[in-house]
Amino acid sequence: MKPSTLQAGTSNARKWKRLLRGELGLILILAVIMVTFSILSPYFFTSRNLLNITRQVSITLIVAIGMTFVILIGEIDLSVGSIAAVVGVATAVSLKASGSLTLALLAGLGLGAAVGLVNGLLTVYGKVQSFIVTLAMLGIARGAALVWTDGKPVSRLPSAFGTLGAGYLGVVPVSTIIAAGVFVLAFLVLNKTKHGIYTRSIGANREAARLSAIAVTRYRILAFVVSGLMSALGGILITSRLLSAQPTAGEGLELNVIAAVILGGASLSGGVGTVFGTLLGAMVIGVIDNGMNLVGVSSFFQQIVKGIIILIAVLAKRSD
């Protein structure tokens, strides 16, 4: 254990410097994009719209934070969007059946954690690549949501449930507050606890971590549980926002989420990445979507422009 902590210690300072520089670059890019949209649309840089953006980004961010744990440890989770859908259905169904919000939330979060646990167990003990395990789960969870609902949305939920996703506390959207809480928690876990250090070390070099007597198996499984839990929270927010559980919710969510994490400076090969970077990555994507809508960029162009801006951001960050 000693040698690896030592090694992690010396390389940490250098790593921090590099990461900080990478993130400064991303902050600059975000600033440039925001200034540009402010010039192009008078509606962009208003407190109302900025709060609106934080709400729009909140779901991507929450799920992306879960994904950061998985990517840091050197794995991938493609099932996040499907978990969000099946959890949304589970939450809506239990809410209608029991009338208890607490019970419904517990059911939803529990299901998400359970699916994440299955992903983790199959990856670690089944020794199957997480890409394949979670690809299979993407289909299974989506199918389960469709079978459960017969493809029809579960609607007419009590309007009080809408507060989570669409409500405000003062002028601040409730989902923004939830996302901020998740962010702070994840930041503390990854930077101030052994869990964070171990997760990173395992991602950087699994064999070395194992030799340093780190409980590699446990942390790898936990990463998937965290991702399942965050996807569940995302699914609950989507359902609350629409006051309707859509079995097709979160389709393609995994792509936006992975893009946010990678844009944030994480490496798909593990060991590198921060939640702050993920926050910036999610913001860049969210701001581009929002800004183009405000400017009124033709919807076919939007996808091209978004792709180009993401490429430019990644390239600019590389060369910094």
Place this chain on the structure above:
Amino acid sequence: MKKVLLIVLLAGLLAFSGLAAKTIGFAVSTLANPFFVSMKEGGEDKAQELGLELIVLDAQDSPERQFSQVQDLIIRNVDVLIINPVDSDAIVSSVLEANAAGIPVITVTRPSNGGVVEQHLDIDNKEAGQLAAMAMAEALNGKGKVAILEGIPGAPSAADRQKGFLDELGKFPGIEVVTSLTANYSREQGANVTEDILQGNPVLQGIYGHNDEMALGAVRSAIAAGRIDELTIVGIDAIDDALAAIRAGEMYATVQQQPFLQMQMAVIAAQRILNGAQVEELVIIPLKLITREQLQ
């Protein structure tokens, strides 16, 4: 340097953002379907004629994305919102927010199940199904086996097109519906599901798609299976590809519901609302059955 590039890139987009004039926001369910593209073109055509700006945002069939887009249109302070909801229940929270912001809402093709909507423009989907059934019964001389490709499960349009078709078909005891499966209004899925249907039903005379996209998927698979000649394929929507297929004898009929006209009328209604005039709550766009005869 790269930042300069970015600015140049985005400044280029300025060209797409008109200024002045009254603005209409159009939140459309998906532009991956020619039916809605035709709707968008109708809107653009009428908006230009009336000197209005039309901002079109495509939800790509995702209710979450549509929620955000409507949000953005509200922040953008559009004068009227025309919404073609992805889902009639999920759109309610968006309509409520538009109501709260004092922006009048018009819905097209799919209604909102809540909130205040100034005008809803629709077709009578039951009538569309009924017309499709009449065409099918005529082509089959009232006798044969028919398969159905259903639209998105839970979508009111799909439920109505199914009911209208089955009700009318009830008048022809010689026609049997052997299977009815969903292909989610998609051509690709329509082709896949039809492949399976053809495998499972060696004898089949007709396929009815709740929309042309699925019917055209069925055409592809029927050709691939060498059974196009024994099949009468009927769809709804009268998209260009379907008209071409009817001319080519691959499809028998479609029902024209005139999306171009529908959206033109929605923009006219928006203009009326802007002028402070009253508009009707419900407008039904007339339908037309199209077979080869009409196209000659």
